[in-house]
Amino acid sequence: MTKDPLFSQDIYTEPSDVDVNTLTNLGPLRFMAGRWKGALGIDINPKEQGPERQAYLDYVDLQPIDPQTNGPQLLYGLRYHQHIVKPGEVETYHDQVGYWLWEPATETIIQTLAIPRGQVAMAVGKATPDAREFELTAQRGDTTYGICSNPFLEKFFRTDKWTIKVKIHDAKRWSYRQETTLIIEGNKEPFLHIDESVLEKIAEPNPNPLAEHK
Ligand code: HEM
Numbered sequence: 001m002t003k004d005p006l007f008s009q010d011i012y013t014e015p016s017d018v019d020v021n022t023l024t025n026l027g028p029l030r031f032m033a034g035r036w037k038g039a040l041g042i043d044i045n046p047k048e049q050g051p052e053r054q055a056y057l058d059y060v061d062l063q064p065i066d067p068q069t070n071g072p073q074l075l076y077g078l079r080y081h082q083h084i085v086k087p088g089e090v091e092t093y094h095d096q097v098g099y100w101l102w103e104p105a106t107e108t109i110i111q112t113l114a115i116p117r118g119q120v121a122m123a124v125g126k127a128t129p130d131a132r133e134f135e136l137t138a139q140r141g142d143t144t145y146g147i148c149s150n151p152f153l154e155k156f157f158r159t160d161k162w163t164i165k166v167k168i169h170d171a172k173r174w175s176y177r178q179e180t181t182l183i184i185e186g187n188k189e190p191f192l193h194i195d196e197s198v199l200e201k202i203a204e205p206n207p208n209p210l211a212e213h214k
Contacts, residue, residue: 011071018074020210022064025076027102027129028109031168033078033205036060041084041197043094046157046184051191056093058197059083062100064208075110077101078205094195104129110145111136111164118150121162132168137161158183160190172201 019025023033038058044051062078069075077099084094098112107128113121124145125136140147140160147159164178177196184191206212 009072013072014069015072015074018067018069020067020208020214022067022076022078022208022211023205025067025102025104026064026078027076027104027107028127028131028134028168029076029078029100029102031171032062032100032166032174033064034062034201035203035205036062036174036199037202038197038199041195043084044192044194046182046191046193054093055087056084056197057087058199060199063205064211065099066208066210068101073103074105075101075103109134109136113162117153119148119153119159121147121159123162123164133166135163135165137163156185169198174199 023030026033036059038060041056041058043054043056045054046052060080060082062080065077065079067074067076079099080097082094082096083092085091086093094115096113096115098114099110101110101112102108103110107126109125109127111123113123121138122145123136123138125134127134138145138147138161140158147162149159153159159180160183161181162178164176166174166176168174175196175198177194180193180195182191182193
């Protein structure tokens with residue numbers, strides 16, 4: 001595992017030799033860039049009468065952004081929008097936006113999530129640049145990475161943990177399985193809200209703005 005060089009240097013100086021082509025600097029995230037469709041999604045979600053199992057169609061758009069720096073910290077990433085519907089329906093079943101980020105210096109992957117239930121989260125995991133499988137976790141209560149919900153969700157459907165496992169099958173296919181641990185008011189046991197899907201590529205990504213205008 002690479003050591004974290006950020007905590008031993010001047011916090012204002014940005015790296016000077018940044019390669020602006022994000023698509024060739026995404027480490028294990030490089031295979032996820034582009035537009036994807038999944039027809040095999042399965043969701044286990046909480047209902048009053050118990051867990052509900054629902055098939056879903058997944059549309060995920062992941063596009064490279066320009067390299068980002070926080071002083072010496074350098075991150076490459078993809079901005080994403082995930083839109084989910086039930087088969088044969090138009091109405092949104094689940095919507096999610098955020099970033100997948102790769103920090104080459106520390107071999108760290110970050111996923112940020114915002115969902116229109118009034119909830120945000122940031123998960124983290126480690127992987128080598130050539131990894132084909134990786135796992136990220138966010139834990140409620142952590143102040144670096146973590147989970148933050150609106151007061152209704154916090155009281156009645158508290159999210160304690162969120163993990164996502166990604167598997168890259170080949171250049172045209174990847175899959176995920178995520179587990180969200182909900183503490184639901186009135187239930188003795190935690191509820192495991194599970195979502196999994198296999199995504200097939202439908203379009204290549206566009207280059208990030210700086211790479212396009214270089
Ligand atoms: C493919 C991904 C996902 C799908 C399709 C999905 C779908 C759903 C559905 C259908 C419900 C029940 C809605 C209702 O009856 O009102 C639900 C509840 C919930 N989901 Fe998800 N979800 C996904 C991922 C996530 C993630 C990643 C999180 C958080 C990290 C999350 C947090 C919640 C919470 C807190 C609830 C309880 C609120 C409620 O039932 O009203 N979900 N989800």
